[in-house]
Each structure stands twice: as C-alpha cells, then as structure tokens.
Amino acid sequence: KHRSRNAVGASSLACVDLAQCGVDMTPASCSAHVLSTGPGMPSGPAALHSCPATKPSMLNVHLVPHTHDDVGWLKTVDQYYHGDRNNIQHAGVQYILDSVIDQLQKDPARRFIYVETAFFYRWWRQQSQNTRRIVTQLVNEGRLEFINGGWCMSDEATTHYSAVIDQMTLGLRFLNDTFGECGRPRVAWHIDPFGHAREHASIFAQMGYDGFFFGRLDYQDKARRMKTKEMEMLWRASESLTPPLADLFTGVLPNGYNPPEGFCWDQSCNDAPIRDDPDLEDYNVDEIVQRFLNAAFYKTNHIIMTMGSDFQYENANLWYKNMDKLIKYVNALQAKGSKVNVLYSTPSCYLQELNLANLTWPLKTDDFFPYADDAHDFWTGYFTSRPALKLYERLSNSRLQTCNQLEVLGGPKSTSGPFGEGDSDTMSKAMGVAQHHDAVSGTEKQHVAYDYARRLATGWAHCEVLVRNSLAVLSGSESPRVFCENLNISVCPLTESSQKVLYFSMNVYNPLGRTVSWPVRLPVNGSLYSVTDTKGKTVDSQVVPLSKSTQQMRRNRGYAKGELVFQVEAPPLGYTTYIISILKDEPPASSPKPTATRSIQNKVHAAESRQPSGAYIFRPNSSDPFVINKTAEIQIVTVSSTVQEVTQWFSPWVSQVVRLYEGHRELELEWTVGPVPIADGLGKEVITRLDTDIESSDYFYTDSNGREVLERRKDYRPTWDLKQTEPIAGNYYPINSRAYIKDDKHQLTVVTDRSQGVSSIYNGSLEIMLHRRLLYDDFRGVGEPLSEPGEFFDGLVARGRLLLTLTPPNMAADVHRPLAQGMVLQPLLSFQDGTPLANTKLEVCRGSFSGLQDALPPAVHLLTLSQWDKDSVLIRLEHQYQAKESKTHSQPITVNLQKLFSTLEVLGASEMSLGANQWKEDMNRLQWNTGNPSPWEVTLNPMEIRTFLLQLRQL
Incomplete structure (x- = not known):
C-alpha cells in the first residue's frame, strides 16, 4: 500500500502501512499479521522478521549464512x-x-x-517472473534478508558523506521499490x-x-575488548546530535567475516x-x-557465527548440507545435558535477542582509526593510494550533484531535449560502485582501477x-556547449584556438546554495583578453605564463602558452555567463628565471622492510623522512590585482x-608529484609538511x-592504552576535506581536494601524504605492487590543491566550513563558441539564473x-x-520550504528518513523513537540533516 503526506504520493514506499513481514503470504504483498515481540519491543515496522525460536537457558549460536561479494577488487564488477x-x-x-x-x-x-x-539488482533484472515470485516469497518470510x-x-576512510548517503539511497530505494517494507534492511554490515x-555510524x-556489525578492528583494541x-x-556517533538520534548498537564479529x-x-x-556415518x-x-x-568473550547467552566468506555459496548445497548436520548433531546433545543450541539466523534476529537481554552496554564516542592487524602492519x-582516482571520484561527486540539480531545475526537457537523451542514473550507479571499499580506497588491481574510472567517465557522458x-532550457540558447575535462593541466581546445575564436562565452554553474567566488584559469595563446560579465562589466584578468610542470604533464595534449586568470562570481544554485574576447593575439611573456631558496621542503618516506608498504599498509623504514632537495628553485610571478604566485621546484x-x-x-598550494622515480630500488611515499610555531602539544584534528x-593525539587512543x-x-589518520592544528591564539587549517592521509608527528607540524609508488605487494590480497603506470607508462603524475587558512581558533570554522564545501561542490564550467547573448535571440537568452529565491543562510x-519520480x-x-563550533552559526536555524525555489512551487512535503526509504514518523528503531515532521518550516539543529520528498510544479 502507499500512504500520502501533504498530497505527495510515494510510489517507492510500498508496504509502509503494514506492520509485519515474516509469515506465509502472497508473493506480491507483505502481511499485516503482528508477531509476538516480547516486552519493550516495537510491534510496528521495526519489529523484525519471524525469527527462529531460541532457548533462554542455553548458549544460542546464531549461524548466519552469507557471502561477501566485492563490487570490484581483483576483478572488475562485470568479471565478478x-x-x-x-x-x-x-x-x-x-x-x-x-544456487542460494x-x-x-x-x-x-x-x-x-x-x-x-x-x-542483486543486476541478477534480479535477468530473472523470470516465476523466480521473482519465489524470491519475493523468501524475502517476505524473512528467509532471504537484505x-x-x-x-x-x-x-x-576515503569516502565523503554525501556520496555515502547517495549510494545507500540508491540501493535502499531499489529494495523498497522491489520488496516494500519486507526488503528494508534493519542492520548495517x-x-x-x-x-x-x-x-x-551516525x-x-x-x-x-537498529544496529551495526563489522569485522576489523585494531588487534590491541580487540584483545582488550x-x-x-x-x-x-x-x-x-555525534557530539552535536541529541541522543539517541546518532546512537547505534555496534558489535564486533568474533571471526571477522569468516x-x-x-x-x-x-x-x-x-x-x-x-x-x-558411524559405520x-x-x-x-x-x-x-x-x-x-569458544565464545566466552561475549556478554549474553547469544553468539553470532558468520558462515561464509568472499564469493562463497556458488555451490550452496555444500554449505547447507553440512550446516544442517552441524545443527542436528550439536542440538542432539541437549538430551544429554548440553547447553548449546545452534540455529539458522540473521544479524537482525541476533540483534533482537541482544536487545531483549536488557543489559547495560559500554559507550563508544571516538572512532576505529587507524586499523592495524599486527604490530607493524x-x-x-x-x-592516499591512487591519488588520481581519489580526485576523479571527488570531482565526479560534484558533477553528479550538478547533474541531479539541473535535471530538477530544467524540467522534463533536461532528459529529452535538443541535445538528445540524457540521464543521471548511469552516473549514480557509477558513483555507487566507486564508494566500494576496494574502489576509491585505492586497494584494487590496476586493471580494476581503470574500470572504475571508465564507469565514472561513462556516467558523466550521460550527464x-x-x-x-537543462542549460539550453534555462538560458534559451541551444548553441553547442563543450566541457573541458583537462583544465587542471591547461588543456581546452576551444580556449586555446585564439586565431579561430575571437570571442567565446563561459557558463559557470554553482551547485551550492550560496554565492561563490571562484578563480578560473583558462589555457590561452594570446597575451591580452577582455572578460565581461552579464551586465557588461569588465572583470580584472591577466595572462600568466604556463608553468613548466604543466607543460610536462600535458605533453602533446595541448599547446597553450599561457593561462588567463580571473575571478568569477556565481549565484546560488544557478549560473552566470562571462564573455571572453581576445585583444592581443601574441604569445604571453615568458617566465622569470628561477632563483634558489631553502625556506620550504618537500619530503619522502622510503619503503623497504620485511613488511613492505603496499596498497593498504604504510610502513616507512625510518621515523624521519628524507628531504628530496634542501634547496628549491623559485620562480616568482606577480599578477596585477588578480593573483600572486610563487613556483617552487x-x-x-x-x-x-x-x-x-x-x-x-x-x-592555495598546487602540488605536482611524479613520475616518482624507482630506479634506486626504493618505493616512495611523498608528503608535504607544514611547520609552524603553533603549540599544538601533540594534538591535531x-x-x-x-x-x-575528531580530536587526535600522537601515540594515543581514547579507548585503550596504546603500545605504539x-x-x-x-599516527596517520584519514581526512576527506580538512585537518588542523591549533593553540590558544592560532589555528592552521588545511582543506584538501580529495581523501588523503594526515598526521602531526612534531609539535606545530601538519603533514599530508600526497602520492605513493611502491615496489612490493603488502600481502593483503591484491597481489601486485602499487606502481601506477600513468598515461605514458613511466609512472603516474598526480596534481592537487591544498587550501591553507591561519585564523584565531574561534573564527576558524566560519572560514574552513564553506571552503571545504566549495572544494567538494565545485562550479561546473562550460563553453560556447561566440556569445549567445549577442545574437538575435537576445530577448530569450538569460545570461544568469538562480534556482533559489535567496541564498541559503551560511549554516x-x-x-x-x-x-x-x-x-x-x-x-x-x-x-x-x-554544536559550539561557531559563535555565529552553531545555532538552530529555520528554512521555509515554500520560499526556497525561484522557479518551482512546492505543493506538498513529506519528511523521510535519511536513507529516503521510510517516512520519518514511521521510523521505530529498537528502544529509540525519532520523528517530528514539519510541513513547511524546517528547523535544523547543528549537524542535523533532514530529508523531504517534495511535490513541485514548474512556474
């Protein structure tokens, strides 16, 4: 059944009105039968599938048949x-x-x-209607559980929360569309x-x-636990959200997942x-x-046993035939006084028993990083592994959000318009695969890494x-529009062709809900250009010589001799247009001759030991990095009122x-590293270290x-006495967007453009690992060294950006929060030959547009x-x-949904869970109830995310 909220239909929320799954029923629907759930247990949708009976006076062993199927690792997704x-x-x-x-x-x-x-999505699409009916029956009975x-x-470690939420929503929506409430997962795994x-966990x-189970934790932490x-x-799992909103029961599995x-x-x-056979x-x-x-280290009379492993159950008969016998013979000993009861079960059923035990559980408030499985591992x-893939995944996330937004803002013609059939689904699925723990993590084989990148490229082609x-609909211009994929190495054929293109337009789409100012660098061959905005106002610009490192990276893919640098300002959730005209078609001035300095150093960890560094493990052979070069060549470039630059070699x-x-x-620090040389027989891990006089006292964040x-401390773990x-x-930890050190007076914050490893080994110092090239496998399964060949097979060259701010600690969040969001959701540039604003369609062309009535508040x-749909x-x-992060912005704030959009009228709103597979008011977790729906006025508390399904009409 479907239930509406404020006139919004929800076709994907099937079965939400029904109380239970897990008994005999017709394959196409869930049962309204309510099971007996015991004291304190919910009887609504959160009450679990019909679970096998357990024996309170015995040790109940929950056998959980499962397979762990990597979405790419040693083989590609298709090959697996x-x-x-x-x-x-x-x-x-x-x-x-x-087989299962x-x-x-x-x-x-x-x-x-x-x-x-x-x-499962791929398998399901290939099944007959009869097989689908059988599978639905198994799901409804609780025997096949997602x-x-x-x-x-x-x-x-290396995923951004926005991409995690998206990939979870993608999977949960398919399960909900296909199986309704009976297919909704109750346990994270x-x-x-x-x-x-x-x-x-939050x-x-x-x-x-209701709960979360995992297999890996630090070997010292596990021994103590x-x-x-x-x-x-x-x-x-949150210092800001009011308990129990981010509280999650969490269990460590006794055998990992084996x-x-x-x-x-x-x-x-x-x-x-x-x-x-006794004969x-x-x-x-x-x-x-x-x-x-042997389960004496668990608190209750229940123990979970994972019966399966990587890609197992291809012949499920082997597993089930032996488990049937195991259950039969172990339980037969109960007649002789045994107190062990073995049963087929699921994590949800096991969790339900723990909940019914009504015990007091220890509290965990930090995280489980870093992970070690032995003293030196x-x-x-x-x-940091595969830094180029990590950046590509992050940029793809930004592009997907832009694609999703423009599909809404542009209306039906976005997917079927003047430029053909487009879609966002292909990109969503590619990004979903890229979040896998052997994808963006960089722990896959090389040919699999290529496949992940190919999927992202295909997804973007559809977007x-x-x-x-969408931009044609919003702007009124159907002139061909091109995207320059290689601007980071100054390659863009349209902007480089100064002799053929006297002027061109650049569209800047901003996916953020606030106005952004963003520096643009376009490859050009002229020495002087005019840049004007949609109002005809001239924008300060300057042509700077192309750096030697950029020329080396692009090789023969472009021929620009300079970069046109200027600032753009784009409206919230919208675009603006700039017109660029060439004034002097002559080569830009050459770079000044380099000088020498010793003020800044980049450093390298060399990897050579019995436990080598590899795709997973970091194992330097010394506590002190060696300096690549104690002197750096300096090239100083000062550019009028636009930019000042110092290049260091x-x-x-x-x-x-x-x-x-x-x-x-x-x-801004733009770093270029590679190809990392290995002729000396040493693998290398390149770091950049920022040394300050900040008294950080071994703390960093x-x-x-x-x-x-999260607060970090050198050689320390909040949960146990660490033997370092x-x-x-x-002492290395993951960062996805920022890290900092501080004292009472100053805070140095570094914002990154991708996930990387970071540490503070010395007082007042922050170091970030940028690139890795290694000669040995680390014996964790991938079976090849992390030595990326790069495009020209002489080693990968990686380039990235770090943004540094130095502020008083009480002002830092107001600076680095928007910087970090701006790095994650970057403006999308597109180009048109000539200017559509100057043609005969001027009256129907819009040079700028904002999808919001007003910019969103900073918080x-x-x-x-x-x-x-x-x-x-x-x-x-x-x-x-x-909470307490900003004096100005760490306060509750209210947004009116009906006053949000400029071209869309909100007709109805229904609040949902974060995963968008339940109505918020129907969420009924074990012992914890949440939900406070508000139709139009949405109040957000610090760190709160609220999800709504809106019914809209184009104005």
Whole structure:
C-alpha cells in the first residue's frame, strides 16, 4: 500500500502501512499479521522478521549464512558478476544467487543474508517472473534478508558523506521499490572495510538502522575488548546530535567475516565435511561438535557465527548440507545435558535477542582509526593510494550533484531535449560502485582501477547531455556547449584556438546554495583578453605564463602558452555567463628565471622492510623522512590585482605553486608529484609538511567523512592504552576535506581536494601524504605492487590543491566550513563558441539564473536535490556546523520550504528518513523513537540533516 503526506504520493514506499513481514503470504504483498515481540519491543515496522525460536537457558549460536561479494577488487564488477577471468580469482556472483535461492526452497529453516545491491539488482533484472515470485516469497518470510542494502559496502576512510548517503539511497530505494517494507534492511554490515568512521555510524543511525556489525578492528583494541567482554557496545556517533538520534548498537564479529576455523564448507575451502556415518572409520561428528565453540568473550547467552566468506555459496548445497548436520548433531546433545543450541539466523534476529537481554552496554564516542592487524602492519597507506582516482571520484561527486540539480531545475526537457537523451542514473550507479571499499580506497588491481574510472567517465557522458539540455532550457540558447575535462593541466581546445575564436562565452554553474567566488584559469595563446560579465562589466584578468610542470604533464595534449586568470562570481544554485574576447593575439611573456631558496621542503618516506608498504599498509623504514632537495628553485610571478604566485621546484618530479588570489584569505598550494622515480630500488611515499610555531602539544584534528571533526593525539587512543610500534604509520589518520592544528591564539587549517592521509608527528607540524609508488605487494590480497603506470607508462603524475587558512581558533570554522564545501561542490564550467547573448535571440537568452529565491543562510547546506519520480523531488537540507563550533552559526536555524525555489512551487512535503526509504514518523528503531515532521518550516539543529520528498510544479 502507499500512504500520502501533504498530497505527495510515494510510489517507492510500498508496504509502509503494514506492520509485519515474516509469515506465509502472497508473493506480491507483505502481511499485516503482528508477531509476538516480547516486552519493550516495537510491534510496528521495526519489529523484525519471524525469527527462529531460541532457548533462554542455553548458549544460542546464531549461524548466519552469507557471502561477501566485492563490487570490484581483483576483478572488475562485470568479471565478478559473470564469473569471468577465474584465473585471477574464482568468483561468479550470478551463480551464487542462483544456487542460494535453489537451496533456500528445500528447507524452511534455512536463512541467507545478502548485502551488495549492485549485484542483486543486476541478477534480479535477468530473472523470470516465476523466480521473482519465489524470491519475493523468501524475502517476505524473512528467509532471504537484505543487510546493509547500499549499492555497495562502502569504504569508511576515503569516502565523503554525501556520496555515502547517495549510494545507500540508491540501493535502499531499489529494495523498497522491489520488496516494500519486507526488503528494508534493519542492520548495517561492514565486515570488510579497514577501520570504521564515526560519521558512518551516525549516518546509519539516522537512516533508521537498529544496529551495526563489522569485522576489523585494531588487534590491541580487540584483545582488550575480548578480555573485558566489550565486543558489543553503544556507539554515540555525534557530539552535536541529541541522543539517541546518532546512537547505534555496534558489535564486533568474533571471526571477522569468516567461519570458525575448521568449519568452512565452500567449494573454495579445504575443511573436512561432516562425516556422520558411524559405520565408517572417518566418522568425525564428535570431534567437530567438541571444537565448535569458544565464545566466552561475549556478554549474553547469544553468539553470532558468520558462515561464509568472499564469493562463497556458488555451490550452496555444500554449505547447507553440512550446516544442517552441524545443527542436528550439536542440538542432539541437549538430551544429554548440553547447553548449546545452534540455529539458522540473521544479524537482525541476533540483534533482537541482544536487545531483549536488557543489559547495560559500554559507550563508544571516538572512532576505529587507524586499523592495524599486527604490530607493524598499519592499514594507513590506503588513505592516499591512487591519488588520481581519489580526485576523479571527488570531482565526479560534484558533477553528479550538478547533474541531479539541473535535471530538477530544467524540467522534463533536461532528459529529452535538443541535445538528445540524457540521464543521471548511469552516473549514480557509477558513483555507487566507486564508494566500494576496494574502489576509491585505492586497494584494487590496476586493471580494476581503470574500470572504475571508465564507469565514472561513462556516467558523466550521460550527464553531459542532460546538463546541455537543462542549460539550453534555462538560458534559451541551444548553441553547442563543450566541457573541458583537462583544465587542471591547461588543456581546452576551444580556449586555446585564439586565431579561430575571437570571442567565446563561459557558463559557470554553482551547485551550492550560496554565492561563490571562484578563480578560473583558462589555457590561452594570446597575451591580452577582455572578460565581461552579464551586465557588461569588465572583470580584472591577466595572462600568466604556463608553468613548466604543466607543460610536462600535458605533453602533446595541448599547446597553450599561457593561462588567463580571473575571478568569477556565481549565484546560488544557478549560473552566470562571462564573455571572453581576445585583444592581443601574441604569445604571453615568458617566465622569470628561477632563483634558489631553502625556506620550504618537500619530503619522502622510503619503503623497504620485511613488511613492505603496499596498497593498504604504510610502513616507512625510518621515523624521519628524507628531504628530496634542501634547496628549491623559485620562480616568482606577480599578477596585477588578480593573483600572486610563487613556483617552487624541489626536483624534476616534485614542484609546488603557492598562490594568493585577490579577495581570498586562503593560500592555495598546487602540488605536482611524479613520475616518482624507482630506479634506486626504493618505493616512495611523498608528503608535504607544514611547520609552524603553533603549540599544538601533540594534538591535531581531522574530519570524519567530511562532516564532524575528531580530536587526535600522537601515540594515543581514547579507548585503550596504546603500545605504539610504528611511530609514523601508527599516527596517520584519514581526512576527506580538512585537518588542523591549533593553540590558544592560532589555528592552521588545511582543506584538501580529495581523501588523503594526515598526521602531526612534531609539535606545530601538519603533514599530508600526497602520492605513493611502491615496489612490493603488502600481502593483503591484491597481489601486485602499487606502481601506477600513468598515461605514458613511466609512472603516474598526480596534481592537487591544498587550501591553507591561519585564523584565531574561534573564527576558524566560519572560514574552513564553506571552503571545504566549495572544494567538494565545485562550479561546473562550460563553453560556447561566440556569445549567445549577442545574437538575435537576445530577448530569450538569460545570461544568469538562480534556482533559489535567496541564498541559503551560511549554516544551511543543500545536500541533495534530485528528481525522485515524475511528480516528486528528493531534497536534503543540512546544518553544516557542529554544536559550539561557531559563535555565529552553531545555532538552530529555520528554512521555509515554500520560499526556497525561484522557479518551482512546492505543493506538498513529506519528511523521510535519511536513507529516503521510510517516512520519518514511521521510523521505530529498537528502544529509540525519532520523528517530528514539519510541513513547511524546517528547523535544523547543528549537524542535523533532514530529508523531504517534495511535490513541485514548474512556474
């Protein structure tokens, strides 16, 4: 059934009126039957599937049959699904699902959980109607249960919260559209990511999950928790959100995500099957039963056992036949006084039993970084691995948000307009795959990394058509529009062709809800240009010589000799247009000759040890980095009122440009690193270190997935007494957007353009790892060294930007919060040959446009604006400040939905969970109730995200 809120239909929220799933029913619908749930348990949608009976007087062992299916790692997504290239790894996801569905039908006691919606979505589309009916029946009965439910199982260190929310929404929506309430996951399940972020737990809690289970945590932390029986806890995942909004019950799985030793019965395993014929000499039932369990480090009389592993259950009969026997023979001993009860179960059913135990659980308020699995094996290298892919993923996120917004603002002609058929779905799915814990993390094989990048490029090609259509609708100009993909290396054929193009227009679309000022650098061959805005006002501009490092990076892909530099100002959720005319078609002035200085140094960690650095692990062979070059060549360029630049060369393969744009208080560092030389036989990890006189006293601060900030302390963990074995790698943490050090007077904040690793090894110092090239595999499964060949096969050259601010601590958030959002959601530039504003269609062309009536308040961020279906739009509004972070902005703030858009009328609004798969008022988590719907006036508290489904009409 569907329920409406304020005249908004919600076709994807099937079954939301119904109380229960888990009993016999027709395949197409959920049952309204209410199960007995016990004291204190909800009887509404959060009451779980019909769970197997347990025995209160016994130790109940919950067997959870599962498979862990990486959405790319050693093979590509397609290769994993089809079972291709099994010489790399034997894995075929389609056969896993085929086999499991077949085996579940043979015994109603059997259970299975599935996680990766990207794979299930593909499999489901290929099934017959009869198979779909069978699967729906299994889901309705609670025997096939979806856990986690995102498009992938995302990485937690190198992902940005906005992309995580998007990929979760993508997967959850498919499950909801397909199976209704019965398909809604209740438990988050991150059994493989390499460390766990607090912001992820906060997101899961706000999406309505009852609990969270994972497999990896630091070996010292795990030993302490096992000893004190604190393997399960309540994670308070926000310092700003009022409990229990971001509280999440969290458990560490006893065997990671593998079965207990000796109990793997997959075709990929070598463990002995259960041999239960007593007439045969290899009868082993007694032996297997006796060594089955050792679970004294958990608090209740329930224990969860993960029965499965990577890509297992391709022949599900092997697993189920042996588990059937295990359950039979272990439980048979109860007649002889045994207190062990084994049953098929799911994480949701296990969690329900823990909830019913009504115990007091320890509280967790920090995160689970960094992760180490042994004394010298810190998984902190992947914070930086594959820096170019990390940047491409971040830029793709910005492009996807722009694509989604313009689909809404441009209306129906956006997807089917003058430039053809465009869509945002292809990009959404590509970005969903890119969040996988072996994708943006940089821990995949090289050919898989290429595949991730190819998917993002294909997704953007579909979005490009949509963006062209939408901008044509909004501007009234159908002139061809081009996008320059390589502006970071000064390549753009249209702007470089000065002899053929006397003038051109540049459209700047701003996806943020506030006006932005943004520096633009266009490759040109003339020496003097005129830049005017839509009102005909001249904009200050200057042509600067193209740097040597840029020439080396682009090689023969462009021929510009200079860069035209000027500032643009774009309206909130809108665009503006600039006209660029060439005045002098002659080469720009050459660069000044370099001089020498010793004021700044870039440094390198060399990797060479028995445990080498690799895609995952960072293991330098010294606590002190070696300096590439103690002197740097300096090239000073001062540009009128537009920009001042200093270029520094530390070696032929490391350079940096220090820039200060007029009107901006932040300092920009543009770094270029590579190809990293390896002829000396050493792998290298390049860092940039910023030394100050700030008395940071071993404290520094990093963001969690781009949102809340966590305090870090050198050689310290809040949860246990750390025995530090790696003074460098053991102090590295992930950053997604910013990090800082501070004292009472000053705060140095660094804003990054991608996810990277960061630390503060010395007082007053902040170091960021920029690039890695290594010669050895680190023995964690990827099977090849992290040595990216680059486009010309001599090694990857990476380029990026850091923004630095120095402010008093009480003013810092007001500066770095908008800077960080601006780096994540960058303006999109598009170009047209000539100026449509000067043609005969002047009266129908719009040089500027804003989708908002007014700019959003500084504390409010428009996180999501995307077309949901034909008649409704999904919107998320976010308070982007933490409590007590800003004297000015850390206050509740109210936004009126009806006064939000300039060209769209809001007819109805329905508040939803963060994952957009439940109505907010129907969210009913275990023991915690949330929900306070407001039709038009939306009040946001610090760090709060509110999600709405809006019914809109184009004005």
